[in-house]
Amino acid sequence: MNTADTTVAIAYHSGYGHTAVLAEAVADGVADAGATAVPVPVESVTPEQWEALDAADAIVFGAPTYLGTASGAFHTFAESTSRRWADRVWTDKVAAGFTISGSMSGDKLHTLQYFSLFAAQHGMHWVNLDLLPGWSASTASEHDLNRLGITLGAGAQTDTDRGAEDVSKADAQTAFHLGARVARVAAALTTAQEHA
Secondary structure (H helix, E strand, O other), X not given: OOHHHOEXXXXXXXXXXXXXXXXXXXXXXXXXXXXXEEEEEHHHOOHHHHHHHHHOOEEEEEEEEEOOEEOHHHHHHHHOOHHHHHHOOOOOOEEEEEEEEXXXXXXXXXXXXXXXXXXXXXXXXXXXXXXXXXXXXOOOOOOOOOOOOOOOOEEEEOOOXXXXXXXXXXXXXXXXXXXXXXXXXXXXXXXHXXXX
């Protein structure tokens, strides 16, 4: 398994900067695993960025959770992939997701489920977080990885009256963990496919 030959695109929308902090943490995790990260803000995808998405071994989807689902800008991006869906361009890529909202739950699970179904529509392989729940015992704290106890992807929470600089370090580290995990899984899958 050689992660040096692996590219992970991070397709995300950030309404107020909080999701961008998580996208950067995912990218740092990808790089720490030895792979190449390609951030793609989905509200303004260029032709070159579409090519990067198509060429990537994995795509991590990210958006804030608004009104129980991913932001409208992310939905617009998702709908714009219909030709790729029809042509099966993203089949067998690895996929994962992350989201943030102002409340502790905030229906983040629904956003991650939406991402996983979107990935399934494209024939992608979903990668979960693979972390036990943090902050779930008297000896635990809000500084634990996966402090919100989400397993489908990385979830984060920031008070709505706080800026992006106040994204929890634990949540950013959880996103970092996700990025590294995706890079390793994508490299392993690529290696397996090459030897099949």
